[in-house]
Amino acid sequence: MKYAYYPGCSLRGTGKAYEESLLAVFQTLGIEVQEIDNWNCCGATTYLSVDELASYALAARNLALAEREGLDIIAPCAACYLVLNKTQHYIRDYPDIKTVVTRALKQIGLDYVGRVRVRHPLDVFLNDVGAKAITAKVAKPLKGLRVAPYYGCQIVRPYATFDDQGDPTSMDKLLAACGAAVAPYPLKTRCCGGSQKGTLPKIGLDLIRVLIEEAMRDGADVIATVCPLCQFNLECFQEEAGDSRPLSMPVLYFTQLMALALGASPGAVAFHRSLINIEPVLAAREIAYA
Amino acid sequence: MGLHRTVKFEADRDPEFARWISHTVGGERIRHCLQCGLCSASCPLSQYMDYTPRRLMHLSREGFKDEALGSYTIWLCTACYRCMVECPKKINLTHLMYALKERAIKERVYPKRFPIPVMARQFCAMIRGSGRITESWLMMRVFLRTAIWRMFGLRSLGWKLFQTGRLNLKPDKIERRDELGTILQSVATTRKELAI
Numbered sequence: 001m002k003y004a005y006y007p008g009c010s011l012r013g014t015g016k017a018y019e020e021s022l023l024a025v026f027q028t029l030g031i032e033v034q035e036i037d038n039w040n041c042c043g044a045t046t047y048l049s050v051d052e053l054a055s056y057a058l059a060a061r062n063l064a065l066a067e068r069e070g071l072d073i074i075a076p077c078a079a080c081y082l083v084l085n086k087t088q089h090y091i092r093d094y095p096d097i098k099t100v101v102t103r104a105l106k107q108i109g110l111d112y113v114g115r116v117r118v119r120h121p122l123d124v125f126l127n128d129v130g131a132k133a134i135t136a137k138v139a140k141p142l143k144g145l146r147v148a149p150y151y152g153c154q155i156v157r158p159y160a161t162f163d164d165q166g167d168p169t170s171m172d173k174l175l176a177a178c179g180a181a182v183a184p185y186p187l188k189t190r191c192c193g194g195s196q197k198g199t200l201p202k203i204g205l206d207l208i209r210v211l212i213e214e215a216m217r218d219g220a221d222v223i224a225t226v227c228p229l230c231q232f233n234l235e236c237f238q239e240e241a242g243d244s245r246p247l248s249m250p251v252l253y254f255t256q257l258m259a260l261a262l263g264a265s266p267g268a269v270a271f272h273r274s275l276i277n278i279e280p281v282l283a284a285r286e287i288a289y290a
Numbered sequence: 291m292g293l294h295r296t297v298k299f300e301a302d303r304d305p306e307f308a309r310w311i312s313h314t315v316g317g318e319r320i321r322h323c324l325q326c327g328l329c330s331a332s333c334p335l336s337q338y339m340d341y342t343p344r345r346l347m348h349l350s351r352e353g354f355k356d357e358a359l360g361s362y363t364i365w366l367c368t369a370c371y372r373c374m375v376e377c378p379k380k381i382n383l384t385h386l387m388y389a390l391k392e393r394a395i396k397e398r399v400y401p402k403r404f405p406i407p408v409m410a411r412q413f414c415a416m417i418r419g420s421g422r423i424t425e426s427w428l429m430m431r432v433f434l435r436t437a438i439w440r441m442f443g444l445r446s447l448g449w450k451l452f453q454t455g456r457l458n459l460k461p462d463k464i465e466r467r468d469e470l471g472t473i474l475q476s477v478a479t480t481r482k483e484l485a486i
Contacts, residue, residue, distance in 0.1 A: 009423040014456045038464045040421040045369040046413040049391035104476035108469040157371035191370035199405040273454045
């Protein structure tokens with residue numbers, strides 16, 4: 001199994017724990033990845049609102065670079081995953097966009113025919129590796145750890161490529177394969193506010209508070225996320241969001257929990273990057289860490 | 291006491307704007323809107339909006355340009371795509387929000403020092419310059435241009451992020467950055483040629 005790897009900007013900044021744990025899980029599961037050579041930012045949700053056509057052309061450069069290598073892309077960041085998928089859809093559906101993009105790529109010596117597939121690690125782990133194969137490799141089962149699986153928006157909307165749009169379960173299955181107890185978490189696809197906390201703070205905090213309080217009601221020990229912006233919002237602004245009562249719900253990437261279960265090194269599990277420490281919870285559940 | 295007219299007149303409509311929105315990419319189905327309100331009901335931010343998504347769709351397709359572009363709704367949209375997947379007429383609402391934002395930014399119709407368009411411009415400028423986004427630098431640039439005092443409120447968070455190695459001081463840059471300029475130039479040329 002070999003894929004082109006598109007980490008995205010956040011995994012090199014605030015989301016370092018995502019990359020560190022993801023690479024460890026890849027290695028344990030025998031997934032070979034090759035980082036796309038000099039990849040550029042996908043433009044996220046922002047470039048689209050400034051210059052839509054340009055945003056497709058810039059995102060498509062990454063698609064073409066992977067296509068040249070003949071590999072499918074793994075994009076762990078929810079925004080990257082959506083933007084790359086969306087770019088493919090719009091190039092396919094609108095002839096004018098296709099003309100704009102293919103001409104622009106030709107200028108830098110790239111061809112794009114649309115053969116490449118954009119995949120999410122959830123999809124690859126569940127459908128290419130399989131829950132059974134993962135369970136077989138679990139060294140430290142996450143026994144008794146109650147996890148609220150939080151998918152956020154852009155993994156399942158608007159394109160539900162590998163999971164149910166209303167009630168996704170792929171992360172539930174992966175965490176269960178690692179021995180965790182998965183909470184129902186009905187708000188699993190509700191928006192965290194995106195960049196709203198940075199621009200309109202009050203509104204951002206409202207959206208964050210709802211998600212944390214629901215996880216507490218579900219009796220969760222930890223929230224597992226798939227998106228660097230969701231993780232950042234839920235963890236870093238939790239203290240501020242809790243105005244009347246202090247909140248302290250650990251928020252990790254699902255890959256950190258998988259890496260822990262698969263016996264990865266503490267460096268790869270990357271709990272040292274957390275602002276809200278999960279170690280007391282693990283100790284209470286008698287799950288060995290380091 | 292400020293009195294405002296609440297009823298809209300035929301003369302307030304801008305037919306060019308109505309034509310534009312239904313011909314823009316993703317806007318083809320806006321005339322199918324039933325005004326059912328599933329978009330507003332499913333939107334996690336509609337309680338903060340001046341015009342809910344349902345009302346914004348109607349105002350836009352009828353050509354009420356000033357109301358549509360001047361609305362906070364387009365800036366509140368986080369692109370969560372909930373309305374779009376709920377819409378029984380499969381209207382590409384999220385994309386229409388993008389189209390309205392793009393036009394509002396082009397025509398510069400938004401409150402002064404409003405952080406969202408400033409952030410959008412800075413974000414794009416950073417991609418054009420470096421090829422990648424360095425989050426810490428992006429936030430700094432936005433605060434410098436909107437609300438510098440808010441940076442002080444973030445001192446403690448910034449320090450925690452620095453201690454956990456999540457705050458990059460050095461901006462990330464790619465090689466062959468000139469390729470991005472070439473792409474953008476070509477996009478501009480083709481756009482003119484195809485008149486889109």
